[in-house]
Amino acid sequence: MSVDALDGPRAARSLHARAAPLAAPDAQLARLAAVAPGLDFDATLRARAGGPLRATAPGILQINLGKLCNMACRHCHVDAGPDRLDSQMDGPTVDATLALLGRLPSVHTVDLTGGAPELHPRFEDIVRAAHAAGKHILDRNNLTVLLLPRFAGLPAFLAAHGVEVVASLPNPRAPNTDAQRGDGTFARSIVALRLLNAAGYGQGDPARRLTLMHNPAGALLPAAQASLERDYREELSRRHGVTFDRLIALNNMPIARFLEWLDEKGNTAAYLARLEGAFNPAAVPGLMCRDTLSISPDGRIHDCDFNQMLGLPAAGQPTVQDATTGRLDGRAVVVGRHCFGCTAGAGSSCGGATAG
Amino acid sequence: MSSHYYNAADLPNFGTIAEGNPELARKFFDWYGAVFAEGALSAREKSLIALAVAHAVQCPYCIDAYSSDCLEKGADLQQMTEALHVAAAIRGGASLVHGVQMLNHVHQKGM
Numbered sequence: 100m101s102v103d104a105l106d107g108p109r110a111a112r113s114l115h116a117r118a119a120p121l122a123a124p125d126a127q128l129a130r131l132a133a134v135a136p137g138l139d140f141d142a143t144l145r146a147r148a149g150g151p152l153r154a155t156a157p158g159i160l161q162i163n164l165g166k167l168c169n170m171a172c173r174h175c176h177v178d179a180g181p182d183r184l185d186s187q188m189d190g191p192t193v194d195a196t197l198a199l200l201g202r203l204p205s206v207h208t209v210d211l212t213g214g215a216p217e218l219h220p221r222f223e224d225i226v227r228a229a230h231a232a233g234k235h236i237l238d239r240n241n242l243t244v245l246l247l248p249r250f251a252g253l254p255a256f257l258a259a260h261g262v263e264v265v266a267s268l269p270n271p272r273a274p275n276t277d278a279q280r281g282d283g284t285f286a287r288s289i290v291a292l293r294l295l296n297a298a299g300y301g302q303g304d305p306a307r308r309l310t311l312m313h314n315p316a317g318a319l320l321p322a323a324q325a326s327l328e329r330d331y332r333e334e335l336s337r338r339h340g341v342t343f344d345r346l347i348a349l350n351n352m353p354i355a356r357f358l359e360w361l362d363e364k365g366n367t368a369a370y371l372a373r374l375e376g377a378f379n380p381a382a383v384p385g386l387m388c389r390d391t392l393s394i395s396p397d398g399r400i401h402d403c404d405f406n407q408m409l410g411l412p413a414a415g416q417p418t419v420q421d422a423t424t425g426r427l428d429g430r431a432v433v434v435g436r437h438c439f440g441c442t443a444g445a446g447s448s449c450g451g452a453t454a455g
Numbered sequence: 456m457s458s459h460y461y462n463a464a465d466l467p468n469f470g471t472i473a474e475g476n477p478e479l480a481r482k483f484f485d486w487y488g489a490v491f492a493e494g495a496l497s498a499r500e501k502s503l504i505a506l507a508v509a510h511a512v513q514c515p516y517c518i519d520a521y522s523s524d525c526l527e528k529g530a531d532l533q534q535m536t537e538a539l540h541v542a543a544a545i546r547g548g549a550s551l552v553h554g555v556q557m558l559n560h561v562h563q564k565g566m
Contacts, residue, residue: 270529270531271529272531272533272534274531274532274533275526275529275531313529315526315527316526316531317526319523319526319527320527321527322498322499322527322528322529323493323498325493326493326497326498326499326528327528327529329493329497330497330499330528330529
């Protein structure tokens with residue numbers, strides 16, 4: 100695949116492309132550990148949230164198809180970008196992941212992520228297989244990818260397979276969106292949202308659900324989801340005639356490019372202190388690590404997307420080839436200082452806030 | 456005693472104002488929370504008003520707090536700047552409109 104075919108906004112270059120120090124997961128973990136003083140996440144759980152985290156039977160199989168993306172956002176915790184041709188899931192691993200799906204009857208949702216998962220050559224195969232298996236499917240979509248000429252038919256394909264589109268739109272206006280995701284992102288996103296609306300998305304049909312995803316444009320925690328959703332509805336409808344079904348709000352995780360940005364601005368210690376100070380025990384029961392398996396492009400299984408990016412595999416180092424329900428259920432979740440990113444404020448997960 | 460009048464580290468200690476009268480502090484903070492709850496105005500709109508008022512009353516604590524709060528509520532720099540101009544226009548206008556009193560005086564006393 101030619102990089103020229105990956106037209107999209109750019110707010111940054113990947114750590115990988117720049118060979119930046121934080122490109123290595125170990126360097127990110129060391130950086131987080133070096134910020135003092137800090138709370139210990141596991142000890143905090145034991146003291147304030149009833150004990151260590153244990154996984155339940157997995158309900159969500161989140162598959163990272165690779166870090167290739169037509170965009171390069173400033174805050175990307177995946178360090179994705181148009182240069183990340185190195186990281187796509189290979190064919191045998193795709194097959195093994197789909198086979199794993201058959202061995203895990205508790206899984207109800209297949210969550211496709213990246214990078215831009217649509218850029219993977221097997222994306223449509225995977226959607227068809229998951230649809231045939233009766234699973235709910237999520238496509239974590241950056242919106243601008245829908246404007247690439249080769250994806251003109253994608254909204255109709257997604258609609259035909261009942262895929263929920265979870266679309267990144269950090270703000271209902273251009274300035275904060277473009278600052279985070281690159282100049283021109285907002286305008287392109289609106290065009291893409293109109294394409295999705297035209298395909299039946301965002302109009303209350305549960306088979307064509309359009310979820311927008313908010314994250315703050317900086318070293319901040321998001322406002323209440325319901326409040327943000329109201330602002331998004333008003334702004335997008337009034338100015339752009341765009342509709343959607345629901346909004347989820349995510350905290351920015353202090354890893355990869357967001358960690359680099361925090362360091363550049365001198366915000367790292369204050370942000371970690373904010374996350375730790377905002378620890379919310381009510382956010383713990385809904386943490387995604389408890390019922391999600393996060394599959395990396397190389398087939399390893401992690402407790403969550405963030406652990407995947409930090410190179411922290413699930414206990415016992417399971418892979419899509421060897422994982423079984425018996426090995427996964429009830430395992431202790433691997434935790435670290437970054438986990439305060441998911442327990443701060445209203446809580447945060449790939450499904451949005453975890454506390455009411 | 457501090458050697459200067461404003462200290463950023465005092466802001467997170469606002470709650471200690473309860474020391475002298477917990478009941479009044481509780482009433483204030485309860486009321487404050489209710490004021491900023493989502494209502495007929497959105498939380499973002501209320502935060503923008505707070506930011507504008509913070510500049511009008513020139514409270515550095517409030518400016519810090521509501522600059523962050525506006526961003527968290529999803530406001531952007533354009534919106535925050537427009538809110539400030541509203542505050543500045545009212546402050547400027549409040550000065551200028553007193554000029555009518557000046558004019559009345561001039562017209563009454565002058566020839």
